[in-house]
Amino acid sequence: MKTFKWAAIALLFFALVSIVPGHSSAQFKFSDISPDKEYFDQVHYIAELGIVNKADKFNPGNNLTRAHAAKMLVIASGKKDMPTPNVQFKDLKPGTEQYEFASRAVELGYFKKKADGSFGPNEKLKRDEMGYALSVAFNLSQNITVDRPLMLTDMKDHPFAKEINGLYYGGVSQGDAGKFLPKDYLTRSQFALFVARALNDEYRLTVKLPEQTSRTYFAKVSTGGDNLNVRTHPAVTGDVVDRLKDGEIVEVIGQTGDWLLILINGNNGYIHSRYTVEVGSQAPSDDDDDVATEEPEEPEVSEPEDTEPGDESDNPSPTNGLVGKVTANVLNVRKSPDGTSAVVGKLSLNQKVAIESINGNWAKINLQSGSGYVHKNYLKLINQTGNPLKDRxxxxxxxxxxxxxxxxxxxxxxxxxxxxxxxxxxxxxxxxxxxxxxxxxxxxxxxxxxxxxxxxxxxxxxxxxxxxxxxxxxxxxxxxxxxxxxxxxxxxxxxxxxxxxxxxxxxxxxxxxxxxxxxxxxxxxxxxxxxxxxxxxxxxxxxxxxxxxxxxxxxxxxxxxxxxxxxxxxxx
The missing domain is CATH 3.40.630.40 (Zn-dependent exopeptidases)
Known part of the structure; x- marks a missing residue:
């Protein structure tokens, strides 16, 4: 009697453990997928979501058919319960499961009917067809731009190029050694990987984006006399859009690997860094004297487009309790608000002066010798009362x-x-x-x-x-x-x-x-x-x-x- 009692308790304990969420004995597993496989988690993830049927075997190496892909995408995109569209197929009959999912997939734009009106449910699915369907289902399409260049070289000029580009930058597929292999057939395990990545951020690939930032510098072309091709994207497969002469200087605004993103004639393009040398953060210019150094002179300021010449001096803004703290080592005080006006005094670093009025880039100040003007760029304007930010x-x-x-x-x-x-x-x-x-x-x-x-x-x-x-x-x-x-x-x-x-x-x-x-x-x-x-x-x-x-x-x-x-x- 006691033996039976303890046996019953043990059975009850194991039954309870088996239904605890996340416990290994409660998790479904396909018998033909071992935990060391790259796609192990992703296949079981979509199985738990009901995208594929839970069965003894998944058959990961089998080629995926158009019918299987249509069913998986319709379920994965949450369109399983949409009304069945009235789409006529030469090779599918209404009322069958294949028809139900194929008609939805065509109506949603994931797939297209063939020219003869058939769907081809049992045809093996190619990678380019898969890429298009997946991109449409999850709205991943990405136009090919300088910022998002086509990194998969065998997709150039392909009708699905922007859809596959979307998979790349969406972290769904990055191809094989820089190629997407669009005409290869797709296996069930590969498609499971892609669907899981599209659905769950945890599975997405890390995307190496073009390293374009606000840091810029100038580079000189150094080819030994040859012209240097400027291409549409960072690869030798990019179209040549311009050519640079040896010794020519261009502005670099970003980098992808060994390729430099440059500005040329108002447009962007890529050149190979091997044929360039950096020449500094500024291009040679006749305006270098305008930069303030030990004794800054005021930069020439053009009239703003929304005012007429002379408006500045006619409409000064009075100030109340505003002080200017000099931020330059030496700052000229001028007779009038003009960079060519006579210098009537000088201010030193951190010196504070009362501001009488401000007009554009010029501040009118009070000195013991009288009023004068200094360039506002070399003053930190400090409110003596109220909010420090008022009027700044x-x-x-x-x-x-x-x-x-x-x-x-x-x-x-x-x-x-x-x-x-x-x-x-x-x-x-x-x-x-x-x-x-x-x-x-x-x-x-x-x-x-x-x-x-x-x-x-x-x-x-x-x-x-x-x-x-x-x-x-x-x-x-x-x-x-x-x-x-x-x-x-x-x-x-x-x-x-x-x-x-x-x-x-x-x-x-x-x-x-x-x-x-x-x-x-x-x-x-x-x-x-x-x-x-x-x-x-x-x-x-x-x-x-x-x-x-x-x-x-x-x-x-x-x-x-x-x-x-x-x-x-x-x-x-």
Missing amino acids: IIVIDAGHGGKDPGTLKNNLTEKEIVLKVSKLVEGKLKNAGAKVLTTRSSDAYLTLEQRTDYAKKHYAEAFVSIHVNSAGSTSAKGSEVYYDSSTNPNATESRLLANKIQENLVKGANMSDRGVKDQRFYVIRNNNVAAVLVELGFITNPDDFKKLSSEQYMELYAEAIYQGLVQYYAAQ
């Missing part, structure tokens, strides 16, 4: 935009994230009384030059460019803020602003501290005011991605940038 002209630059999405993960792009954060920063600054301007308020594309020109045209006093980072490794994480000391005459002020923003990002958004760094990013080195470039976090890191895709953390990022600006302007 601050430009917020949301990086990328339009045809330039920046880095991305799971269809979330850098351009979307930074635009949302920028708008939040804008609102906070406006509430504080700042005169805040944004380079873009929508999904618009601007060149790097347009962004800096915008700041100068509107007499910016501070410039904050907002970006999202990415890396080849998922371990890279955290925030970092950049300033430039190579050409920006306000490098010290830029560094101070960068420090304040970085401190608040680390504290307020609990980001790993990657520090403040001196780098030649275009939008900060081609500015002449306190200018910083903020990298909020790494989209390629799981922890950072959760924050970057969170509305709560977008608010925290915006608050950190706002507080950084407050603290910078509050410092006397």
Whole structure:
């Protein structure tokens, strides 16, 4: 009797354990797929979702048929319960399972009927057909651009090129040794991998994006006399769109492997880095004397497009309790608001002067000898009363935009994230009384030059460019803020602003501290005011991605940038 009792208890215990979620004995497994297989988790994942039938065997090496693929995609895309379309097939009868799924797949655009009106349910599926169907089912299509070049060389000129390009950048398929092999047949295990990756971020491949950032420099062509081809994408299979002469200098705005992304005649293209040498962060120019050094002279400022010549001097803005702190070693005081006007005095670094009025780029100040004018770019303007940000002209630059999405993960792009954060920063600054301007308020594309020109045209006093980072490794994480000391005459002020923003990002958004760094990013080195470039976090890191895709953390990022600006302007 006791033996029976304990045996019953043991049976009950094992029965309970067997139904505990996640316990190994409760998990279904195909007998012909061992745990060491690359596709083990993915096949069982889609089986648990009901995309494939749970049976003794999966037959992973068998070729996939069009009928099988149609069924799997319809279920995976959540269209299993849609009404059965009235599609006529030469080789399928209504009421059969193959017809039910094939008609839905055709209606949804995943597959097309053959020219003779048949579906070909038992035909083996080729990889290009699969790529098209999967791309349509999960909206993965990606136009081939300089930012998203076609990396699978055997898809050039293929009618499904942009669909396969979408699989590449969506982390679904990256081909084999740079090729997609479009006419090869597809196995059941391969298709299971692709479907699982399309459905679940955990299974997606790490995408190596073109390393285009705001850092730019100039390179000289060095071929020994030959011309250098400029191609549409970073491979010898790219179309030749231009040629550069030996010794010619071009601006480099990014890099993919050994290929440099350059600006040429207003367009982008790729050249091989082997045939170039870097020549510095600035192209040779006749305007180098305009850069302030030990004794800065005021840069020539063109009239803004939205005013008529003479408007500046006619409409000065009076100030109340505003002080200017000199940020240059020596700053000329001029008789009138003109860079060619006579010098009537000089100010030294950190000297403070009362501001009587501001007109465009010129500040009227009071000296013991009388009034004079100094270039506003070399003053930190400090409010003596009220909010430190009141009336300060601050430009917020949301990086990328339009045809330039920046880095991305799971269809979330850098351009979307930074635009949302920028708008939040804008609102906070406006509430504080700042005169805040944004380079873009929508999904618009601007060149790097347009962004800096915008700041100068509107007499910016501070410039904050907002970006999202990415890396080849998922371990890279955290925030970092950049300033430039190579050409920006306000490098010290830029560094101070960068420090304040970085401190608040680390504290307020609990980001790993990657520090403040001196780098030649275009939008900060081609500015002449306190200018910083903020990298909020790494989209390629799981922890950072959760924050970057969170509305709560977008608010925290915006608050950190706002507080950084407050603290910078509050410092006397």
